[in-house]
Amino acid sequence: MKRGFLIVIEGIDGAGKTTHARKLVRWLRKKGIQTRYTFEPTRGAIGRILEKMASKRKVDVRVEALLFAADRIDHLNKIIRPLLEKGFIIISDRYVHSSIAYQSITVGDQRWVEELNKFAEKPDLVILLDVDPEIGLGRIKRKRARFERVEILKKVREKYLELAEREGFKVIDANRGVEEVFEDVRSLVEKFLEEKKALQQ
Ligand code: TYD
Secondary structure (H helix, E strand, O other), X not given: OOOOEEEEEEOOOOOOHHHHHHHHXXXXXXXXXXXXXXXXXXXXXXXXXHXXXXXXXXXXXXXXXXXXXXXXXXXXXHHHHHXXXXXXXXXXXXXXXXXXXXXXXXXXXXXXXXXHOOOOOOOOEEEEEEOOHXXXXXXXXOOOOOOOOHHHHHHHHHHHHHHHHHHOOXXXXXXXXXXXXXXXXXXXXXXXXXXOOOOOO
16 A cells, blocks of 8 residues: 655644644545544653643753653554555644754754654655744633743744754745635645645546
8 A cells, every 4th residue: 555644734832733734634535535633742641741741830841852752652653654554644733843843942952852853754744834923822812831932932933944944844924814824735735745646636
């Protein structure tokens, strides 16, 4: 069977990753393509530890970096690899570049974070939803989590843009309305799948 594709949506908090990932899944399924939505941190055993830590004020950021990397290995083993082997298109709401962007800011050692994550297989396409941190934070209605502060998110955004340049992510201006942004997301994915000959018109 033909291997599927791993498409990742990245961006700072409030960029609209979940909305667009879910819209993308619906659009692909309508086209008759086997697609699965997934996300990090996961709801598995390690993801749940991270969830508990998120509400604490004092967290050792190195422990947190290790847990994000461990959760990712779990995600790869339990969800991503098996589905790729079955030919699914996986839309992941965050993946390895979330760690490189956030943890290299919190820990301050990007190379260490990259080393920890070296077992994460490369995604086929990364879409960066780029939003101004003030606009992103303004969209978050629930109680803010630990990273959701403008000073941190400004640095994380810069890191994402730097990674985008280095690794060739597709960057979309996510300061606009949902439909406008989705139009760009959809057309990017359509082009990607056409190139891979995975889309029958
Ligand atoms: P988020 O996608 O915002 O989850 P939720 O839908 O539960 O709000 O992720 C939670 C936070 O975790 C977010 O602020 C970014 C952070 N994060 C990292 O710092 N490193 C990582 O590797 C991942 C996956 C997330």
